[in-house]
Amino acid sequence: MTNGIEIKNTHESDVCGICGMDISSLEECSISACRHTFHKTCILEHMEQAEADQGTDGGGTAAAVGSKRKKTPANNSSSGSSTKAGKQGKQTKGKTGKKGKKGKAKCGCPVCYLPLSVVHNLRGGQSGGNTTDKDANACIICMDRPARALLIPCGHLYTCSECIATLREQNNSCPLCRTPIQKVLHNQIKSAEPQPPTTGSSSSSSSSSSSSSSSSSSSSSSSSSSSAPMLGRRSIMQKINVENFASSTKVDALLTGVQKMLKKDKTNKAVVFSQYIRMLDILEWRLLTKNITVVKLMGYMPLKERQSVLARFKTDPNVSVILMSLKTGGEGLNIQEASHVFTIEPCKGNKRCFQLETI
Numbered sequence: 001m002t003n004g005i006e007i008k009n010t011h012e013s014d015v016c017g018i019c020g021m022d023i024s025s026l027e028e029c030s031i032s033a034c035r036h037t038f039h040k041t042c043i044l045e046h047m048e049q050a051e052a053d054q055g056t057d058g059g060g061t062a063a064a065v066g067s068k069r070k071k072t073p074a075n076n077s078s079s080g081s082s083t084k085a086g087k088q089g090k091q092t093k094g095k096t097g098k099k100g101k102k103g104k105a106k107c108g109c110p111v112c113y114l115p116l117s118v119v120h121n122l123r124g125g126q127s128g129g130n131t132t133d134k135d136a137n138a139c140i141i142c143m144d145r146p147a148r149a150l151l152i153p154c155g156h157l158y159t160c161s162e163c164i165a166t167l168r169e170q171n172n173s174c175p176l177c178r179t180p181i182q183k184v185l186h187n188q189i190k191s192a193e194p195q196p197p198t199t200g201s202s203s204s205s206s207s208s209s210s211s212s213s214s215s216s217s218s219s220s221s222s223s224s225s226s227s228a229p230m231l232g233r234r235s236i237m238q239k240i241n242v243e244n245f246a247s248s249t250k251v252d253a254l255l256t257g258v259q260k261m262l263k264k265d266k267t268n269k270a271v272v273f274s275q276y277i278r279m280l281d282i283l284e285w286r287l288l289t290k291n292i293t294v295v296k297l298m299g300y301m302p303l304k305e306r307q308s309v310l311a312r313f314k315t316d317p318n319v320s321v322i323l324m325s326l327k328t329g330g331e332g333l334n335i336q337e338a339s340h341v342f343t344i345e346p347c348k349g350n351k352r353c354f355q356l357e358t359i
Contacts, residue, residue, distance in 0.1 A: 012238040013228035017111040018042040020289045022242050026122050026229045032109050033117040037232035040120055050107035112305045113312045124157035139163055150231055152183040161186055188230045236278040237285050250344055251286050258321060261340050270340040272323045279344060280323045287321060296323040
């Protein structure tokens with residue numbers, strides 16, 4: 001327990017970008033090309049909802065195109081009219097094709113809103129259940145190091161990072177299914193270190209029973225936590241016990257301020273500045289659990305992701321808050337859509353801070 005926040009004692013695990021809960025096993029995890037992790041059920045519901053929204057938007061257009069195509073053969077009485085009808089049919093077909101492509105691109109990542117590409121079926125050595133044998137999670141090539149390399153797009157996690165690096169130089173394909181490898185993600189879970197056995201000449205029955213119970217509980221917790229993946233981007237929320245989360249004064253104060261802002265007018269938008277990346281991760285998770293749509297702009301993000309996040313904040317009325325690090329947000333950004341500014345901690349000796357205080 002540090003500063004009112006409970007830290008996981010055994011292993012870290014990914015957090016779903018939609019519901020904000022821990023992902024307890026590899027079978028429940030889905031990962032996107034932008035390296036955001038989700039529960040499989042959560043991301044499937046998101047994709048189904050996006051397809052349903054696109055279907056309602058494109059239903060009228062498809063019906064109109066169908067009626068035009070049916071009327072086209074009836075207008076073949078003269079050559080001029082048939083030529084115009086053919087041109088109109090080609091133009092209409094081309095437009096609908098473009099809309100179809102745009103409709104697929106509308107289903108974006110729920111976190112960064114880039115075009116969504118997800119791998120659902122992740123399979124690894126310990127995904128089948130609670131296995132305590134070390135060989136169950138060993139690399140299938142060297143049979144020595146733990147398997148930590150997740151191959152995209154096939155979703156196999158049966159090789160170590162060293163072997164897959166050598167294999168990609170020779171043949172860039174999965175050793176199991178022969179699918180071409182597009183990207184390799186590394187599971188950042190640290191292997192559990194075995195505890196040394198306690199030795200002693202005199203041992204009572206009570207101590208032996210307590211040690212056996214503690215070892216069984218620790219082995220069960222380690223076996224259950226070892227199957228939890230950590231494939232997503234590094235975040236402090238991977239170390240925090242989400243179920244027993246204890247908030248802090250700053251987090252509660254920001255949540256109260258944002259809720260008051262939205263009660264006055266739902267179209268209000270806020271910019272939140274902080275100097276610490278971990279603090280922004282906690283704020284993002286806290287606002288997400290309160291059904292407040294948030295985007296985050298950080299310095300480590302690629303340029304396309306930054307542009308996508310900023311465009312979403314400016315154009316989407318459902319996005320109410322954008323979280324920024326102080327260095328990233330103070331580089332001449334023009335965000336006229338925001339009506340409120342929150343600074344999480346006072347900063348001294350910085351010109352950007354003085355400009356923020358005078359807004």
